[in-house]
Amino acid sequence: MGDDGDHTRLDLDAIKSMANGLGSIKKAFDDIGKLERYAADLGDGDLADKLSDFADNWEISREKLTGEVDALAKLARAAAQAYEEIDHQLAEAIRGAQAPKSKGN
Known part of the structure; x- marks a missing residue:
C-alpha cells in the first residue's frame, strides 16, 4: 500500500480532462455525416449495395457508441x-476543527 496508508488520492484534473476528452469524442461522432450519401457516387451495383449495408450498420453502431461515450463523459463530470x-x-x-474556540463554549 505504500506510505499513503488508507488515504485515497484523486487527480481531479485528470478526471475533468477525461470528461472533456470524452465529450470531444462524442461531438466528433455526432458530426460524422451519414455514409449513405456516398453510395450514389458509386452508381448501381454490388459496391454501392455493400456501402449501403455498411452505412446502415455503422449508423446503428455509431449511435450506440455515442450514447455510451456520452454516459461516460457525464459520469466523469459528476465524479x-x-x-x-x-x-x-x-x-x-478541518478549518472548523483548527479554529480557536471561544471562551463562551
Whole structure:
C-alpha cells in the first residue's frame, strides 16, 4: 500500500480532462455525416449495395457508441464535481476543527 496508508488520492484534473476528452469524442461522432450519401457516387451495383449495408450498420453502431461515450463523459463530470464537493467539505471541517474556540463554549 505504500506510505499513503488508507488515504485515497484523486487527480481531479485528470478526471475533468477525461470528461472533456470524452465529450470531444462524442461531438466528433455526432458530426460524422451519414455514409449513405456516398453510395450514389458509386452508381448501381454490388459496391454501392455493400456501402449501403455498411452505412446502415455503422449508423446503428455509431449511435450506440455515442450514447455510451456520452454516459461516460457525464459520469466523469459528476465524479469530479462530487470529489470537489467532498474536498471542500473536508477542508471546511478541518478549518472548523483548527479554529480557536471561544471562551463562551
